[in-house]
Amino acid sequence: MELLTKCPLFKGIDYEVISQLLNQIPYQVKKYEKDHMIAQSGEECRSLMIVLKGSVKGEMIDYSGKAIKIEDIEPPRPLAIAFLFGKNNTCPVNIVANKSVEILHIPKKSVVSMMQLNSAVLNNFMNIISSKTQFLSDKIRFLSFQTIRGKIAHYLLQQAGPVDGEILLSKSQEELANMFGVTRPSLGRALRELHNEGVIEAKGKSIKIANREALINQLKK
Structure with missing residues (x-):
């Protein structure tokens, strides 16, 4: 719970409050070994994932089959949070374990419940989505340069x-x-x-x- 106080989704929320929230919803903590494909591009995002231990990378595969790393994600950051909701809520990149990792999985319905139970979670969620949209927009502009x-x-x-x-x-x-x-x-x-x-x-x-x-x-x- 102390680690989660540093997660952007729970910014400004006391660890006791986080504990109370998680006690009211279903969630899982899963372990993955190095190079394991945690989520594949195009796969439906069914749960919010938060890195608890280790690190993962987001990567895209171009038409030649070459992997282009987008970024490394360290604890306790969430994964693909901007793609959890929406009509085409699919993972935009492959998410691969850089090393042995532990990831907290919170089902989509549980995320909605947390936002209804605590307005700070809702506010943090909206801020994260806005920041991610700006980041992805900049990344697309960067990849548009041919040379x-x-x-x-x-x-x-x-x-x-x-x-x-x-x-x-x-x-x-x-x-x-x-x-x-x-x-x-x-x-x-x-x-x-x-x-x-x-x-x-x-x-x-x-x-x-x-x-x-x-x-x-x-x-x-």
């Missing part, structure tokens, strides 16, 4: 904001390559090209935008 250089430009401009200061990458090149849906050598080559052309100044995980106009032009190619 690696365009994806790099979009990512760096997003990280930098309006000021061309130093950007300290929080992800490795391998993680970025997975996020971009490209190979690590291809990503490294594109970064070197942008560096050699004076568009960016790259030094390890530190990158500085040297020519913002030239970087923006990469989005148009």
Whole structure:
């Protein structure tokens, strides 16, 4: 219950209240081993899932069969919560265990009951859906860039904001390559090209935008 107080769905709710809510509804805690497919893209979302232990990843499969990682999800975040309701309430991505995980499953009817019993749960649920919609919209815009250089430009401009200061990458090149849906050598080559052309100044995980106009032009190619 203490862990769930850190879950966005139960934000601002005391663990005793969470305990009382869960005592009034049916739920399950399931365990999955590494690489287990927890939910498949296109599968109906029948329950709200919250990661309690370990971590999972959301990934899409492109037409060539290559897996494109969307994001890693750590405890105690919910999974595909924005797709729990609606006419086509299917999981948008494959959800795969990065390691051994434990997941709390709350059936859809139980989620409705919690929202009726506690207005804070309802408010938190609506805020999560809004944030997820914004995230997915941005992700779709990112994937629309056809070239690696365009994806790099979009990512760096997003990280930098309006000021061309130093950007300290929080992800490795391998993680970025997975996020971009490209190979690590291809990503490294594109970064070197942008560096050699004076568009960016790259030094390890530190990158500085040297020519913002030239970087923006990469989005148009």
